[in-house]
Amino acid sequence: MSKKIGFIVGSLRKDSYNRKVAENIAELLPEGFEASFIEIGDLPLYNEEYDDGTLETPESYTRFRSELANTDAFIFVSPEYNRAMPASIKNAIDVGSRPYEDMKWAGKKVAVISASVSMTAGVRANYEVRTSLAFLGATVLAQPEVMLSEINKCFDENGNMIEFTKEFLQMFVEKFVEFVK
DSSP: OOEEEEEEESOOSTTOHHHHHHHHHHHHOOTTEEEEEOOOTTOOOOOGGGTSSSSOOOHHHHHHHHHHHTOSEEEEEEOOBTTBOOHHHHHHHHHHTOSGGGOSSTTOEEEEEEEOSSTTTTHHHHHHHHHHHHHTTOEEOOSSOEEESSGGGGBOTTSOBOHHHHHHHHHHHHHHHHHHO
16 A cells, blocks of 8 residues: 655745645655645634634645544654744645544655755754654654755756755655655
8 A cells, every 4th residue: 555645845946946846755755655746835824713613624634634544654854044944834734634533644754854045954943843853743754864055056957856865855755754654
């Protein structure tokens, strides 16, 4: 039986470096692992009134939560905005954590990758995502930590990932696959 790996990308731009990193990782998954990109850009900001019946639950919440429930493990790929995780990822984590009695993160295997054009490689965002998911009961891959600095230099002039970065990500994928099994 195939394992479904959900990719959650914090940068909402179609051609973002984080999306390109996620797409490259998806291509490195071995047989028996299926990549699924989970949309988070259409999720309204979390409001408890969507879950207590005061307001009608948005269709995007229902779709998102269903995708989370039907996914075996997740890879978050996040930029860092203003020394923190992007609001898109925080909102997705919150939407997936409610209603509390049906939390979608508990027991799921998760890896977190950050990528930034800066030298800091999104380290703060990476740890914030890890901390939030661990608090919610996800099992977060501790090693290897993947924080890609100067991500713009990880791609050649044609937009292809350079071999050194691809080899590093291959090592990450092997560890992640072992972790998920």
